[in-house]
Structure formats: C-alpha cells, structure tokens
Amino acid sequence: MVSIWFFIGISLLVNGVLILGAGVYEIWHPPAEQVVLYNLHASVWWGGLMTVIGAWYSYHFKPGQKKAS
Amino acid sequence: MTIPYALIVPTRLVHLSAVDVVIVVFYFALVLAIGFYLRGRANTGEDFFMAGREMTAWVAGLSFLSANLGALELMGWAGSAYQYGILATHWYWIGAIPAMLFLALVMMPFYYISKTHSVPGYLKLRFGEPARAVSAVSFAFMTVLMSGVNMFAMAKVMQIVLGWDINFSIWVSSLTVAVYVTLGGLRSAIFNEVLQFFLIWAGALLIPILGLYEAGGWSNLKLQIAQRASDQYVHLWSGLRSFTDNPMGINWIGIVFGLAAVISMGYWTTDFLVVQRILAAKDIRSAEMAPIIGAGFKMFVPLIVILPGLLGLAVLPMKLVPESVAAATGMHSYNDVLPLMLARYCGPGLLGLGITALIAGFMSGMAGNVSAFTTVWTYDIYRPLINSKGTDHHYVNMGRWTTVIGVLISVGTAYLVMQFASIMDYVQALFSFFIAPLFGTVILGMLWKRATGPGGFLGLLCGTLSSIGMWAWVKADPSALRYVALSPHAKALAQDMFQALWSFLVCVIVTVVVSLATKPKTDAELTGLVYGLTTVPSVGDIPVYQKPIFWAGVVALVFVILNIIFW
Numbered sequence: 001m002v003s004i005w006f007f008i009g010i011s012l013l014v015n016g017v018l019i020l021g022a023g024v025y026e027i028w029h030p031p032a033e034q035v036v037l038y039n040l041h042a043s044v045w046w047g048g049l050m051t052v053i054g055a056w057y058s059y060h061f062k063p064g065q066k067k068a069s
Numbered sequence: 070m071t072i073p074y075a076l077i078v079p080t081r082l083v084h085l086s087a088v089d090v091v092i093v094v095f096y097f098a099l100v101l102a103i104g105f106y107l108r109g110r111a112n113t114g115e116d117f118f119m120a121g122r123e124m125t126a127w128v129a130g131l132s133f134l135s136a137n138l139g140a141l142e143l144m145g146w147a148g149s150a151y152q153y154g155i156l157a158t159h160w161y162w163i164g165a166i167p168a169m170l171f172l173a174l175v176m177m178p179f180y181y182i183s184k185t186h187s188v189p190g191y192l193k194l195r196f197g198e199p200a201r202a203v204s205a206v207s208f209a210f211m212t213v214l215m216s217g218v219n220m221f222a223m224a225k226v227m228q229i230v231l232g233w234d235i236n237f238s239i240w241v242s243s244l245t246v247a248v249y250v251t252l253g254g255l256r257s258a259i260f261n262e263v264l265q266f267f268l269i270w271a272g273a274l275l276i277p278i279l280g281l282y283e284a285g286g287w288s289n290l291k292l293q294i295a296q297r298a299s300d301q302y303v304h305l306w307s308g309l310r311s312f313t314d315n316p317m318g319i320n321w322i323g324i325v326f327g328l329a330a331v332i333s334m335g336y337w338t339t340d341f342l343v344v345q346r347i348l349a350a351k352d353i354r355s356a357e358m359a360p361i362i363g364a365g366f367k368m369f370v371p372l373i374v375i376l377p378g379l380l381g382l383a384v385l386p387m388k389l390v391p392e393s394v395a396a397a398t399g400m401h402s403y404n405d406v407l408p409l410m411l412a413r414y415c416g417p418g419l420l421g422l423g424i425t426a427l428i429a430g431f432m433s434g435m436a437g438n439v440s441a442f443t444t445v446w447t448y449d450i451y452r453p454l455i456n457s458k459g460t461d462h463h464y465v466n467m468g469r470w471t472t473v474i475g476v477l478i479s480v481g482t483a484y485l486v487m488q489f490a491s492i493m494d495y496v497q498a499l500f501s502f503f504i505a506p507l508f509g510t511v512i513l514g515m516l517w518k519r520a521t522g523p524g525g526f527l528g529l530l531c532g533t534l535s536s537i538g539m540w541a542w543v544k545a546d547p548s549a550l551r552y553v554a555l556s557p558h559a560k561a562l563a564q565d566m567f568q569a570l571w572s573f574l575v576c577v578i579v580t581v582v583v584s585l586a587t588k589p590k591t592d593a594e595l596t597g598l599v600y601g602l603t604t605v606p607s608v609g610d611i612p613v614y615q616k617p618i619f620w621a622g623v624v625a626l627v628f629v630i631l632n633i634i635f636w
Binding site: 001002004007008010011012014015018019020021022023026031034035036037038040042043046047050 | 086088091092095096099103106110128259260263264267268271275279282283384412413414415416417418419421422425
C-alpha cells in the first residue's frame with residue numbers, strides 16, 4: 001500500500017516548487033505592493049526548504065521502497 | 070512600511086493570486102485522490118470504521134492531534150491570544166498535556182484491550198445498554214451538529230478572508246469531504262488529518278518566524294505588549310491568584326480543577342472524535358505512544374496559534390475589536406488576527422499555502438465529525454437497537470450511506486446557523502453538558518470495579534442534568550455566575566470551568582452512591598474492562614527509550630519547564 005508519508009512528500013514537494021517559483025519570479029519582477037519583510041524573500045527559502053523535505057519524503061517512501069504505514 | 074494591498078480592500082482580507090489558487094486546487098485534488106486510492110482498502114467493517122486497526126503510533130498520534138486542530142480553533146485561539154494574552158496558552162498546556170498523558174498511560178490500555186470500537190461501546194461493555202444509549206445518542210447528535218457549525222464557520226471565514234460565496238464554500242467543501250470519507254472511511258479521514266498537520270505547520274510557521282524578526286525578538290515583543298496592552302499579557306500563572314488580576318477574569322482554581330482536571334480530561338479521554346484515532350492503532354504500544362506523540366507536538370502548537378496573536382498586538386497597525394463591535398463598525402475583529410498576519414508576511418504562494426492550511430483544518434474537522442458520527446450511529450445505535458442481524462457488508466454500506474446523510478445533515482445545520490446565529494452557542498453549550506459527566510462515568514468504570522450499571526447510567530444522567538441546570542440558571546440570570554464560580558468577580562470563561570467541575574462531582578457522587586446500593590458485577594463480567602481485573606500486555610522487551618512511559622516522562626518534563634519559563 002502507498003504510505004501516507006509518500007502523499008505528504010508529494011504535497012510538500014509540489015507546494016514547495018510552486019512557492020519557490022513564485023518567490024524567484026517576484027525577485028525578477030518585484031510587485032508594486034509588497035508584503036512586510038519582502039526583502040527577506042521568504043518564499044524562496046521556505047519554498048526551497050519544503051521542496052527539499054518533500055523530495056526526500058517522496059523518494060524515501062515511494063511505492064515499493066518501504067513497507068507502507 | 071509597505072501595507073499589503075489586501076489590508077486596504079474593505080470587502081476581503083486577502084486576495085489570491087494565480088499560484089495561490091493552484092495551491093488550493095491542488096489540495097482538493099490530492100484529498101480526493103487519497104480517497105479514491107483508499108477505496109479498495111475500506112470494504113470490511115474493521116477497515117471502514119476502524120482503519121483496519123493498523124495505524125502506526127506516528128500516524129495515529131498526528132491524526133489524534135489534528136482532529137482537534139481545526140481552523141476555527143486556530144483562528145479563535147489566535148484571536149483569544151490577542152484579546153487575553155498568553156493566558157490562552159493554558160488551553161494547549163495544562164488544559165491538554167496532562168490529560169493526553171493520562172489517556173496514554175492509564176486509560177488507553179482499557180480502551181484497547183476491550184477491543185471496543187467506540188467510547189459508547191466501552192460503556193456498553195462496562196455499564197450496559199442504557200449508559201451506551203445515552204452516550205451514543207448525545208454524541209451522534211452533537212457531533213453532526215458540530216460538523217454543521219464548523220461548516221458554516223468555514224464558509225463565513227472564507228467569505229470574510231477571500232470574498233468567496235458562502236454557498237460555494239459550503240457545497241464544495243462538504244461534497245469533497247463526503248466523497249473521500251464515503252470512499253475511504255476512517256483511513257481516508259486519518260490520512261487527510263496527517264496531511265492537514267503538515268500543511269498547517271508549513272503554512273503557519275512562517276508567521277512567528279517573521280513576526281519575531283520584525284518585533285526584534287521575544288524580549289522586545291514583551292516590552293511592546295506591555296506598552297500597548299498590559300504586562301499581564303505575557304504571564305501564564307502569576308496573574309491567576311484572583312479573578313481581577315488578569316484579563317480573562319479567571320483564577321488558578323478554575324484553571325487547575327476546572328480546565329485541567331475535568332474539561333480537558335473529559336475531552337481528551339472520552340471525546341470519541343479524538344479517541345477513535347487512537348483505537349485505530351496497530352498494537353498496545355502504538356496505542357499508548359500515539360497520545361504521547363500528540364502531546365509532544367501539542368506543546369508547540371502555541372508557536373503557530375498563540376504567538377501570532379501576541380505578535381498582532383505589537384505589529385499590526387490597526388486595533389482589533391470584539392466581534393460585535395467589528396460587525397457594527399467595519400473594523401477587524403480579534404478572530405481576524407491570523408488571516409491579517411498571513412496577509413502581512415505572505416506573498417503569492419505562501420498566502421495560498423496558509424489559506425489551504427485553514428481550509429484543510431476546517432475540512433478535516435468536518436471529516437472527523439462525520440466519520441465519528443458514522444461509527445457511533447452504525448455500531449452503537451443502528452446495530453444494537455435497530456438491526457442486529459446484518460452482515461459485515463451490510464454495516465459497511467450503512468456506514469457509507471450514513472456518511473452521505475451525515476454530511477447533508479451538517480449542510481442543513483450550516484444553513485440553520487446562517488439564519489439563527491445563536492444556534493452556534495447552543496450547540497457548543499450542548500457539547501459542554503456531556504463531556505465532564507462522561508469523563509466521570511468512564512474513569513470510575515475503568516478504575517473502580519464496584520461501579521455498577523445503574524450507578525454508571527444514573528451518574529451520567531444526573532451529571533448531565535446538573536450541567537444543563539447550571540447553564541440554564543446563568544442564562545436566565547447572569548448574576549448567578551457568582552454562585553457557580555464562587556466569586557462575584559468571575560467572568561464568562563470561568564462558567565465553563567466551574568460548571569464542568571460541579572457536574573463532574575455530581576456524576577461521581579451519584580455513581581458512587583447508587584453503585585453501593587445496587588448489586589455489584591462479578592469479576593468475570595469485568596475482566597478486561599477495569600483496573601485490577603485486566604492484564605495489560607507488556608510492550609515487549611524493548612530498550613527503555615522506546616517505552617511509552619519514558620517518552621511520557623520527557624513530555625511531562627518539557628511541559629513543567631515551559632510553565633516555569635513563562636510563569
């Protein structure tokens with residue numbers, strides 16, 4: 001059975017890529033209305049972190065890799 | 070300082086960009102995909118209603134916590150933190166941790182060994198059908214109504230935060246929940262609750278990180294809160310000597326004996342919505358570890374709930390007001406603090422994730438209520454009282470149909486609440502009537518073998534009636550609170566605590582008196598149900614650091630340290 005952790009990994013990976021992409025896009029095309037602490041580019045590092053964690057979970061718990069939980 | 074566009078739009082708090090919408094749509098697609106995938110693993114009663122009783126400690130534990138961690142709670146308690154300060158943390162620490170550890174170490178063995186499928190099911194084994202019937206009917210009724218109340222609250226929040234049409238929110242969310250719970254049963258609900266847990270942390274953790282950065286750290290935050298509100302807003306215990314020393318109007322007796330000893334014990338150990346997740350554990354060690362894992366994470370939930378509320382006090386440019394004032398003036402209410410903080414720091418993508426976390430919280434809450442309702446209706450009302458001769462396949466079909474009907478009743482309740490907003494207060498009051506007496510009944514049943522069937526039934530009934538009586542008395546005459554809470558300075562929050570305490574005591578006294586006057590059950594009838602007559606299987610020959618009691622000790626130690634740090 002596909003593990004719940006695989007689904008968690010996919011969720012984090014897809015959301016992480018989307019957020020990272022949005023963050024990188026904002027650096028190249030700064031919005032007219034910026035959030036507070038925009039200069040920290042939270043989307044980039046938070047999205048990047050989610051992508052890394054999501055990728056690890058997706059790989060580690062991919063179907064056939066481990067016993068399902 | 071740039072002000073997010075969303076804050077100056079009068080009709081909604083935030084505006085979703087394309088990437089935010091993609092994130093929200095992806096969430097709906099994923100939960101439906103999980104439901105369809107699990108369809109093939111929900112064809113027996115054990116699979117559909119109990120997730121096959123094969124959940125690991127981590128899955129059961131995170132689901133156990135998430136079932137309680139709804140969006141209404143997230144937004145409501147962030148708002149309470151803005152309104153009352155750090156005192157709101159009590160509902161996450163002393164109002165949860167001791168009860169969760171007590172469930173793990175004392176009560177879980179009895180629930181698990183009895184192989185019951187529900188809390189009313191345990192009452193039937195211990196006290197007989199009358200006690201089960203009272204508990205099952207009241208729980209089924211309350212939980213499906215609560216689902217409707219949550220559904221309406223979600224639709225209202227989505228209207229305020231995103232500008233979505235209320236009908237759209239109600240029907241899209243309810244149909245999604247109906248599909249994935251009907252298809253996958255409890256396993257689907259649990260999987261989605263674990264997913265929700267990760268989404269909530271991913272979506273909300275940035276707020277305290279960026280907020281503390283903006284405020285200049287915790288010490289600076291405390292100074293700013295002391296200037297804008299009060300020094301008492303950052304003290305957990307030092308202002309609880311009397312009702313007048315703190316913004317909540319409560320005292321330490323209410324917190325310790327009302328909230329911690331009765332309300333939280335009642336909720337965390339007997340509310341079937343959360344207990345059901347633990348009953349789905351794969352073995353006794355997992356069943357004991359799951360609440361401990363939940364307790365460990367529960368202690369850190371204030372990071373994403375209470376801290377944003379406190380940060381709102383310091384960094385938000387506008388002052389937030391009570392709901393009634395907000396409705397009359399168009400200002401933002403206390404409950405808006407979390408969405409406002411999301412809008413403050415979260416650009417495209419992050420905002421969508423935060424909103425998805427709120428939606429996931431609401432939908433998991435609905436799914437949890439509906440799956441619990443389905444199990445109690447099928448196994449504790451339909452099977453014993455209406456049709457005891459059905460096949461397992463028949464009861465699974467009943468479960469699927471009950472899921473759909475339960476969702477429809479919830480939708481109906483949501484529309485009813487839309488017309489008569491005060492129903493929300495009545496439904497929540499209804500919940501409070503049963504929880505403390507139920508804890509009294511269950512705990513006496515587990516720890517005192519002399520408790521008899523008539524004692525358990527009458528104790529539960531009298532405790533519930535006393536709770537209803539106190540509520541009605543204060544409703545009719547608000548000054549009566551001084552008698553219920555034993556002080557003229559008590560405020561509304563104190564009522565819940567003292568009402569719970571007294572109704573618990575009434576339940577216990579009546580149970581003891583009636584039990585001593587009625588014929589005791591034999592040891593053979595109580596084997597596996599009560600302390601002293603139950604052999605708890607050993608967790609095995611494992612290292613001490615893998616034993617539940619070790620981790621319970623670690624959690625308890627961290628809990629004590631945190632209370633001292635924030636005294």
